[in-house]
Amino acid sequence: MPLQVPAHLPPPLDASLTGSPPRRPGSVRRTATIDMVWPDGWGTPLRLVGRARDLATPRDGAGEPVVLGRAEMQATIGPERVITAIETVPSPDGIEGLIGTQAGSYLRGAIDDALPGEREAATPLHVLLDDIAGTSLIAGFAVTRWQPGLFRDMARRAPDFGVRKGKVICSGLRPEGWAQTTRAAGEDPGHAVRPAGDISTPDDPWGWHEWPERPPMCMRRHRRIDVRRVAGAIVVDSFFRDSCWEPDGSELSLHEYSVEAEVDANAHTLNAVRATPRVLPFPECQWAAPNVDLIIGMHVDRFRTSVQETLTELQCCTHLNDMLRGLAEVPKLAAALD
Structure with missing residues (x-):
């Protein structure tokens, strides 16, 4: 059923991306x-199945691309979003230290403690581990497409819907806002879900890493970040989508953004950035996008x-913040171009 949004609020977005840009000569692409x-049905432990890959395209554009790194992850999430099992490739010493950790705001610190240097190295594995927090939180939305009354029941059980640790979570869940x-x-x-555009690259088998087989009831987070050098800058084109599948097999986008940015190649400061909201669940979600100027x-x-220290509460969309945090990887990815 289409959302009935009051006239004083922006209409729901409907700009899901179709296609992925061609790989440019002399660029690095990270996909995750x-x-x-x-696996055993709703009400049993959640499993997160992650894949990530870094790929360099030669400057002449003619040779075979080079795989710079890849990672895989399977994590089992039990009650209260606690990690009960985790296996990764590569499997660094200390990875088992994440078992028993709650996949919330403290997880990222736990990753730093268990795997010192992994975040600073901006590895494909770290991207997957860092996303355990966000994906374990949103996963249940997939089930609401199969059990329509579930979201309403979940929301009613949430006494502080839109508030976490006494603070407003984001622009879309603002006090007195439409959702509230x-x-x-x-x-x-x-939720203003929209049909998801096909971002696969049938004309380029290297465009994305191979996606795993999925069961009918599934949610998937997609990330793509392309970097290349232009004069004294690193130019960035990135994409983020959370999507799920309907019982009829159609894919729906829930959260989707594109971000274009320019980073000073020497100082590693952000010169420019533009965030384009494509699909978001609530009318006021899109009001966060212009605030990206605050991190220039x-x-x-x-x-x-x-x-996340700069863009908070009404200034932020947590999913956009997740995407912007990924720009920390840009200097490491660009170093492969040297």
């Missing part, structure tokens, strides 16, 4: 996906922590 699945007032009236706010001039190497 995490599938959120329940609709829920307070006893109605289901729904900051050092991208520190974005894993500084983005």
Whole structure:
């Protein structure tokens, strides 16, 4: 059922990306996906199945691309979002230290403690581990497409819907906002999901890493980040999508952004950035995008922590923040071009 949004609010976005840009000569592309699945059915432990790959395209554009790195992950998430099992490739010493960790705001610190240097190295494995927090939180949305009353029941059980640790979570869940007032009236706010564009690259087998087989009920997070050098800058084109599948097999986008950025190649400061919201669940979600200007001039190497310290509460979309935090990897990816 389409969302009925008041006239004073922006209409739901409907700009899901179709296709992925061609790989440019002399560029590096990182792609990553995490599938959120329940092998034994809803109500049993969640499994996160992650894959990531870094790929360099030669400057002449003619030779075979070079795989710079890859990673795989399978993590089992139990009650209260606690990691009960994890296997990764590569499997660094200390990875088992994440077992028993709650996949919330403290997970990223636990990753640093268990795997010192992994974040600073900006490895494909770290991308997957860092996304355990976000993917374990949103995974249940996939089930609501199969059990329509589930979201309403989940929202009713959440006493502080839109608030975490006493702070507003994001622009879309603002106090007195559309989602909040609709829920307070006893109605289901729904989500402005949209048909997801096909981002596969049938004409380029190297365009994305191979996606895993998925069960019918599944949610998937997609990430792509392309970097290349232009004069004294690193030019970035990136993409982020959370999507799920309907019982009829059609794919729906829930959160989707494109971000274009320019980073000073020497100072590693952010020269320019533009965030384009494509699909978001609530009307006020898109109001966060212009606030990306607040991080211009900051050092991208520190974005894993500084983005969420700078863009908070009504200024932020947590999914956009996740995407912007990924810009911390840009200098390491660009170093492969030297």
